[in-house]
Amino acid sequence: MDFSYTPQEEEFRAELRAWLKENLPPGWLEGNHKLPEDPKEEEAFLRAWQHKLADGHWAGVSWPKEYGGRGASLIEQVIYEEEMARVDAPPQVNAIGIGMIGPTIIALGTEEQKKRYVPKILNAEEVWCQGYSEPNAGSDLAALTTRATLEGDHWVVNGQKIWTSYAHLADRCFLLLRTKENPQNKHDGLTCLLVDMHQPGVEPRPIHQMNDHRDFNETFFNNAIVPKDEVLGEVNNGWYAAVVLLSFERVSVANVAFRLQQAYDGLLAYCKRHERNGRPLIQDPLVRNRLAGYHARVHAAKLNFYRNLTRQIKTGRPGPEGSMDKLYCSELLKELNGYAVSLQGAQGELWQDAEEEGKWQEEYLSSFAMTIAGGTSEIQKNIIAERMLGLPKDIKY
Numbered sequence: 001m002d003f004s005y006t007p008q009e010e011e012f013r014a015e016l017r018a019w020l021k022e023n024l025p026p027g028w029l030e031g032n033h034k035l036p037e038d039p040k041e042e043e044a045f046l047r048a049w050q051h052k053l054a055d056g057h058w059a060g061v062s063w064p065k066e067y068g069g070r071g072a073s074l075i076e077q078v079i080y081e082e083e084m085a086r087v088d089a090p091p092q093v094n095a096i097g098i099g100m101i102g103p104t105i106i107a108l109g110t111e112e113q114k115k116r117y118v119p120k121i122l123n124a125e126e127v128w129c130q131g132y133s134e135p136n137a138g139s140d141l142a143a144l145t146t147r148a149t150l151e152g153d154h155w156v157v158n159g160q161k162i163w164t165s166y167a168h169l170a171d172r173c174f175l176l177l178r179t180k181e182n183p184q185n186k187h188d189g190l191t192c193l194l195v196d197m198h199q200p201g202v203e204p205r206p207i208h209q210m211n212d213h214r215d216f217n218e219t220f221f222n223n224a225i226v227p228k229d230e231v232l233g234e235v236n237n238g239w240y241a242a243v244v245l246l247s248f249e250r251v252s253v254a255n256v257a258f259r260l261q262q263a264y265d266g267l268l269a270y271c272k273r274h275e276r277n278g279r280p281l282i283q284d285p286l287v288r289n290r291l292a293g294y295h296a297r298v299h300a301a302k303l304n305f306y307r308n309l310t311r312q313i314k315t316g317r318p319g320p321e322g323s324m325d326k327l328y329c330s331e332l333l334k335e336l337n338g339y340a341v342s343l344q345g346a347q348g349e350l351w352q353d354a355e356e357e358g359k360w361q362e363e364y365l366s367s368f369a370m371t372i373a374g375g376t377s378e379i380q381k382n383i384i385a386e387r388m389l390g391l392p393k394d395i396k397y
């Protein structure tokens, strides 16, 4: 495998670095990564940041140039993730719109839909959420029951979604639901609607998470109205659109691989900064042993990621190997952050009063999310077992 970058890729990296140096919020490169505490101010800050990224054509780098992106290659997208992780850049408030919904509208939308929605996704003028999961439909997404019926020139939507990230601040939702009375099977008779979140029939209720964030919601639809033509793809063939959207989710695995490196670097620095029993943690042989193990595993995870990326570039298809990356990186990230908390001994049980203002507690509790979102670790294991190892198929009910 060739690890060197082409001059064009190096130029891409240099241009991004220069732009970040010029445009990151004041004090960011010096280590002040605090977002405003007030939720409304935080939202305004993040929308403004994404607007700035869009102005510099750094919001949707993989998007075609004609839609305001850069048409970046897979390697350039990975360089982008690496550089953003290196400076721990503020997140994109419309990450779901940029990563999944925009590309799906570009792929399947009518010209009218593309013109209407795509530019506002890019600059976060309209934030989107993804309404897939329900209380009884997560891993088995096609078991969903939220329903829409056509009444004259509009759809009427009733039901409940859950875990809808950013629904509480979203302007629009990409909603997957049932539209057929007697489907042939559970994948039949689904439709994707593009829903206005600012209407009386839509009520997002934020969920208080164990990491103290309130990023996702239960979302209730009670006679919500959607104009008849706000369908993405074909009526009753929504499973196809749903799968197209999920295929764009895979690229974000790169994000976990680089977050892992970032977490390891942070852990190493932490062990140099803090003492136990009168000497720096880094001098304790047991700690050194664990750090050496993490160093090797993080390196192996990145090499594996690059190997799978090379395969993807050669074949033009993502393949099941991405499941291995997601499983390994997300589980390792959780373990590594948990180890940082355990190094604090009894203090580890504290929250903001713990060392480093509870940074490691927050990171640890947050790192469970990546082992669930985008397909749980067990589902990744099923994919690896069936599609890579050729083991018998999981029982489908």
Ligand SMILES: Cc1cc2nc3c(=O)[nH]c(=O)nc-3n(C[C@H](O)[C@H](O)[C@H](O)COP(=O)(O)OP(=O)(O)OC[C@H]3O[C@@H](n4cnc5c(N)ncnc54)[C@H](O)[C@@H]3O)c2cc1C
Binding pocket: 129, 130, 131, 132, 133, 134, 135, 136, 137, 138, 139, 140, 162, 163, 164, 165, 166, 216, 368, 369, 370, 372, 373, 374, 375, 376, 377, 378, 379, 382, 394
């Ligand atoms: C941070 C985060 C953000 C999210 N954002 C969104 C969002 O914006 N929009 C949205 O629609 N959803 C979102 N989700 C929901 C996510 O897609 C689901 O949580 C995920 O698909 C799992 O579904 P579930 O929670 O219903 O768990 P279930 O599917 O009920 O699974 C429960 C347990 O059973 C296991 N299990 C299930 N099926 C199998 C099987 N066949 N074999 C072995 N084990 C199995 C699972 O691994 C899990 O441990 C988000 C989740 C997280 C954590």
